[in-house]
Amino acid sequence: MINVKFNRRNFMQIGGISAGMSALGLSDAHAQSLPSSEKSVVWLWLGGGATHIETFDPKPSAPDGVRSVNGSVMTNGGFVLGGNFLKLATRSDKISVVRSFAHRNSSHRTGTHWVMTGHNSTDNTPQSVQQEPSYGSIMSSMYGANHPVNGMPTYVKVNGISFDGPAWLGGQYKPYEASGEGVSNLKSRVESKRFVQRRDLVSGLDKLKIENDLEIWPDLRKQSFGLILGKASEAFDLNKEPENNRKRYGKGLGEQMLLARRLVQNGTKFVTLHYGGWDMHGNIGKALDGRMPPLDHAISTFIDDLSERGMTKDVLLVVTGEFGRTYRVNKNGGRDHWPQLSPLMFSGGSFDMGRVIGESTSKVETPKSDPFGPKDVTATLFSHFGIDPQTQKIDFAGRPRYFVESDAKVIL
DSSP states (O other), X not given: OOEEOOOHHHHHHHTTOOOXXXXXXXXXXXXXXOOOOOOEEEEEEOTTTOOSTTTTOOOTTSOTTTSOTTOEXXXXXXXXXXXXXXXXXXXXXXXXXXXXXXXXXXXXXHHHHHHHHSSOOOOOSTTOOOXXXXXXXXXXXXXXXXXTTTOOBSEEESSOOTTOSOGGGOGGGOOEEOSHHHHHTTSOSSOHHHHHHHHHHHHGGGGSEESSSTTTHHHHHHHHHHHHHSSHHHHTOGGGSOHHHHHHHOSTHHHHHHHHHHHHHXXXXXXXXXXXXXXXXXXXXXXXXXHHHHHHHHHHHHHHHHHHTTOTTTEEEEEEOSOEEOSSOOTTBOOOXXXXXXXXXXXEXXXXXXXXXXXXXXXXXXXXXXXXXXXXXXXXXXXXXXXXXXXXXXXXXXXXXXXXXXXXXXXX
């Protein structure tokens, strides 16, 4: 009997496709078996802590120094948004804003952990590790790391957000990184016919005893070949998009949103985007004039594009960040960290849009009605995907773990 010793690098070199498979994960052998679904989420992260006041709760009736420094705009739905949301204001029937979303953690690190996973973390040291899995990794564990037909990654991060990994779920459910290197690795460096020949050669290895990770190799092989020969490479290539639509989205965040649409259209379940620069402790009005218009344009274009393609009810857009900003402008003309209210907006999915959910107090300090927290975002995502909230996974210690807390509420 032949005893062959392999590691993952050896395996990928045999196929001539050193494709950075660590980014793809390992095996789907333990993935939850769920029925096929077209549902997906695009998670737009406003890193740094975007102001909830100048975005979704401008409070024009509040005193000067409290109300939005950039004014407000009346929407076609009869409620107000921050004054820079001129395009989004004409699409308010396709969004719902939450004015009572809050938690208790004013640290960038632990606040991010709470909103990205639905669970608080008390470890705020620079060496802190992720304690609970991110939403994208949870969905990857539910559906498998790759689409069973075309090989598309289930979970893609277009650019990084802290605590966006799998934690105790295991490395096979890491996000696929849509970086330049990651995307280039999708393109096989051998011609298709030769690649298929190498695939057939590698398939013979399934019958050999593989010393390292012997259970995961057949699944790893399927993931790698499926991804490269499937739709993935084309889905990541914005040059495949009609030029007029590329121009409509524009550069920067617009390109990221366009890529997200292409990914979910081709089977990706969860896409994270990071649009940072919101930690505005000084001169917030000027800073917002730079950050808000691209956000307004990108969200509005994405909403229009989904509607035109009949994808609105399948794709849920979530716009949020680690916390909001203080209700009073500080001496430097900025706002400081304030988790007692945080920005949260939804668009799409099978939920009713055009709503203002919850209410803040008169000075935009805390929730006045219908308080919601990160755990309720978890419940809302599970509802969107149609996943039983009682679903559980077994952790490394053999303990059953629930993702949705028993008292969590669906926000929409």
